[in-house]
Amino acid sequence: MPFNLIRDKGREGRRGYTLPGFDVEKIELSTALPEKALRSEKPHLAEVDEPTAIRHYTNLSRQNWGIDTNFYPLGSCTMKHNPRANEQAAATPGFAGLHPHQPEEQTQGALQVMHELQGFLAEISGLPAVSLQPMAGAQGELTSILMIRKFFEDAGDHGRTTVIVPETAHGTNPATASMASFKAVEVGLDEHGCVDVDELRAMVDETTAALMITNPNTCGVFERNIKEISDVLHEAGAFLYMDGANMNANLGRMRAADAGVDVMHFNLHKTFSTPHGGGGPGSGAIACSDALAPFRPDPVVEKRADGFALVRPEKSIGRMAAFHGNFGQILRAWNYIKMHGPELKDVTDMAVLNANYVRAKLGGTYRVPYDELCKHEVLVQPPKGKKALDIAKGLIDHGFHPPTIYFPLVVKEAMLIEPTETESKETLDDFVGAMLELAETEPEELEAAPTHAPTRRLDETRAARQLKARW
Amino acid sequence: MARFTPHTEADLEEMLGAIGVESLDDLFADVSPKHEGELKLPPPLSEHEALADVNELAKRNAAGLPVFVGAGAYDRIIPSAISAIIGRGEFLTSYTPYQPEVSQGHLQVVFEFQSVISELTGLEVSNASVYDGSNAVAEAALMTARLTKRDPKVAVSKGLNPRYREVVETYGVEVVELPFDGGTTDFSEVPEDVSGVFVQSPNFYGIVEDVEAASKAAHGVEALCVAVCDPISLAVLESPGALGADVAVGETQPMGIPLTYGGPYAGYMATKKEFVRQLPGRIAGETIDEEGRLAYVLTLRGREQDIRRAKANSNICTNQALTALSATVYAALLGPEGMSEVAELSASKAHYLADRLQASGIWLRYPDAPFLWEFAVEFDDVEQVNAALLESGIVGGLDLGDGAMLVAVTEKRTKKELDAFVEVVANAL
Numbered sequence: 001m002p003f004n005l006i007r008d009k010g011r012e013g014r015r016g017y018t019l020p021g022f023d024v025e026k027i028e029l030s031t032a033l034p035e036k037a038l039r040s041e042k043p044h045l046a047e048v049d050e051p052t053a054i055r056h057y058t059n060l061s062r063q064n065w066g067i068d069t070n071f072y073p074l075g076s077c078t079m080k081h082n083p084r085a086n087e088q089a090a091a092t093p094g095f096a097g098l099h100p101h102q103p104e105e106q107t108q109g110a111l112q113v114m115h116e117l118q119g120f121l122a123e124i125s126g127l128p129a130v131s132l133q134p135m136a137g138a139q140g141e142l143t144s145i146l147m148i149r150k151f152f153e154d155a156g157d158h159g160r161t162t163v164i165v166p167e168t169a170h171g172t173n174p175a176t177a178s179m180a181s182f183k184a185v186e187v188g189l190d191e192h193g194c195v196d197v198d199e200l201r202a203m204v205d206e207t208t209a210a211l212m213i214t215n216p217n218t219c220g221v222f223e224r225n226i227k228e229i230s231d232v233l234h235e236a237g238a239f240l241y242m243d244g245a246n247m248n249a250n251l252g253r254m255r256a257a258d259a260g261v262d263v264m265h266f267n268l269h270k271t272f273s274t275p276h277g278g279g280g281p282g283s284g285a286i287a288c289s290d291a292l293a294p295f296r297p298d299p300v301v302e303k304r305a306d307g308f309a310l311v312r313p314e315k316s317i318g319r320m321a322a323f324h325g326n327f328g329q330i331l332r333a334w335n336y337i338k339m340h341g342p343e344l345k346d347v348t349d350m351a352v353l354n355a356n357y358v359r360a361k362l363g364g365t366y367r368v369p370y371d372e373l374c375k376h377e378v379l380v381q382p383p384k385g386k387k388a389l390d391i392a393k394g395l396i397d398h399g400f401h402p403p404t405i406y407f408p409l410v411v412k413e414a415m416l417i418e419p420t421e422t423e424s425k426e427t428l429d430d431f432v433g434a435m436l437e438l439a440e441t442e443p444e445e446l447e448a449a450p451t452h453a454p455t456r457r458l459d460e461t462r463a464a465r466q467l468k469a470r471w
Numbered sequence: 472m473a474r475f476t477p478h479t480e481a482d483l484e485e486m487l488g489a490i491g492v493e494s495l496d497d498l499f500a501d502v503s504p505k506h507e508g509e510l511k512l513p514p515p516l517s518e519h520e521a522l523a524d525v526n527e528l529a530k531r532n533a534a535g536l537p538v539f540v541g542a543g544a545y546d547r548i549i550p551s552a553i554s555a556i557i558g559r560g561e562f563l564t565s566y567t568p569y570q571p572e573v574s575q576g577h578l579q580v581v582f583e584f585q586s587v588i589s590e591l592t593g594l595e596v597s598n599a600s601v602y603d604g605s606n607a608v609a610e611a612a613l614m615t616a617r618l619t620k621r622d623p624k625v626a627v628s629k630g631l632n633p634r635y636r637e638v639v640e641t642y643g644v645e646v647v648e649l650p651f652d653g654g655t656t657d658f659s660e661v662p663e664d665v666s667g668v669f670v671q672s673p674n675f676y677g678i679v680e681d682v683e684a685a686s687k688a689a690h691g692v693e694a695l696c697v698a699v700c701d702p703i704s705l706a707v708l709e710s711p712g713a714l715g716a717d718v719a720v721g722e723t724q725p726m727g728i729p730l731t732y733g734g735p736y737a738g739y740m741a742t743k744k745e746f747v748r749q750l751p752g753r754i755a756g757e758t759i760d761e762e763g764r765l766a767y768v769l770t771l772r773g774r775e776q777d778i779r780r781a782k783a784n785s786n787i788c789t790n791q792a793l794t795a796l797s798a799t800v801y802a803a804l805l806g807p808e809g810m811s812e813v814a815e816l817s818a819s820k821a822h823y824l825a826d827r828l829q830a831s832g833i834w835l836r837y838p839d840a841p842f843l844w845e846f847a848v849e850f851d852d853v854e855q856v857n858a859a860l861l862e863s864g865i866v867g868g869l870d871l872g873d874g875a876m877l878v879a880v881t882e883k884r885t886k887k888e889l890d891a892f893v894e895v896v897a898n899a900l
Binding site: 024033046057066091097112123177253255275277279281326331339407453459 | 499512513522526530534538541542543544548555564568569570577585600603604634679710722755762764775777778782788794808810811812857861
């Protein structure tokens, strides 16, 4: 059910918030500012009382599914439970009220959190240097590739023009390569859905700046040749960047540095449970080798004799954001890691167990294109004649948020299922039951789904053709 | 067993059996090179212990004091209702609305956010947010290059927040500097090959700039004009759209988002409808469902990285949805009159402080320029003044590093705090 817009629920003159009165003389802006600078017509914003506003947004929230309300196995997004201790940590007035321009001696607690998280991420990746500044995974990617660009500029090597991405890469990878002024070129896959090492070897040359690899890849399969891949790149003087979107499969089981990764990003909002918020804020910290460390963005936190300090790395690419990154997410992730310590390995073990359990239960009915051990997510295809889109919409009627569909692009009718470690066997069994039932459901019935959601299927073409993006 | 995982030993046994492996280790048979041994992390803490550490570290921050520093982030009053709404699990724990049938709440919020931004900026379309104000400025710079089919090169002045300028440069955009005199930018001569002319108003020094002059200068060289505006100021200042700007961007942090040491905030971007296909990021649009009911969906997806890959407008995927929700609820609670009052309260208090400082023999750097709630004050030793302020429990202004302090005054500051500021500063000299 669509709800009226908040503006339609108001009336001129209503107010939803009372401000303190004037305790100094009120100045007339018309005398303080040039007349033409002043607004001629007031903005048409809602004019509502607080109860109306609360009811409006509460009711809107009820038209929305989250992890709190439904199983949400969205592949590559790691929709794990968001512990509320993290929210309490972030709301602590001593952090929430801290201004980013306060001098370092006034922010030692915040800097210690950042310094410790830098250390945690270095230990988890095996890579010695960290920056917490990138605001989301895609910005972590861009930061990494800009660092690589700057490395080559600094070395006087101006021939590095290409970045290689596998066919299975997230769309952000090639988009990042372009944004950093590299040409993105694709490398194909072997029979396991992994990077074809022979093809890669033939492609890599003195124009290659880096390969962007996701491990486990977006088919949910571990890139078993990653060490060989890094050797191929390093022999050509190029770098291996790892997209850390799928780090939930690696904690304590595989360290990026051991595989020859030079730089990687983390998604703190995926692996370390900070809430996804409907599409952010995320946080895309990066970790890198000593060779790339001087190029990290400004600032990083260092511990000095007199306390923690914000420092600009020697050959920094510059700032990726106005301040120190999404500090609230940094604090949440730090709190999450503190509550787990070395038990982070159990997080990965349970995530991989859950994905393989779903694989085992769906196999036979659903096609599993790479039917071997998967990692934290499993890639399946509907039975012949069925569409991923229809199964997805059918799942909604069963009370399950659909998995990622039509990605990765290399597999037709792809359904990428990531259960995460925080789901019980009962939930997985119910989900599998629904999936199996949908596999048997008549196509006409599936095409009608969803029938029990807030809306039926939407006319997406109309939205684009008759663009209306505001009241 | 980890904290938030439900499996019992019996579950494990059944599940491993169903998979056909003997142990958890077997699930990692394909992983190479393997990490052996334990991660060297501190031992796990209970929630209670972890939060005790949080509280302990919070005490090492000088927070909760009256703050007179701004420069891109402002200590404003935040209505309590906002945290109640953003704490709703349905908003907090959802993700990108790829499945619109079960994401209508969030999609409508995005539509409302875009509407608020369009109303404030006087421009027709807005996106769902970008990472922060600085990234909005950088994305706008790249957008001007795509639209003019020129190399990314923008004209800015010292009036643009230097942090924003730094991010623009990181993104590979060439920056040329316009003259800045007496607190405002001189737009009379703009290089002919720039893709964009940027005007921040109120500028970094708090002074209201001539957006119309910037627009005319930009259009004179067939470039685009990008206005960088504090959204609170737009409740009282003429909208950049009405003054000829092609793009308006900025930081929505002043709209109900806590300082939190610099983030998460949310950048906004708005433009004319004719330029919408070059706007980066998510856009929610209105449509209907199969039964003809009004609904919302992500639209013009062909601009985005997951569809367009290497040819996308930007690599942005996750943005700042939850903080953009805060700004949306803020706009609903305050309304046009409330936001206008926030601006007037702030300006009145700022002018009161500036007057009292001047009466104490302290000089403003730009005494003749029209400012709203931020102004530069000259001191021989800013560090010493700030130390004296901190000793009295006041967080002073931003040290500009050249014998001046940038002071910001919001509606949250009381007369008592303003008087205390003057007293401490006067005595410190």
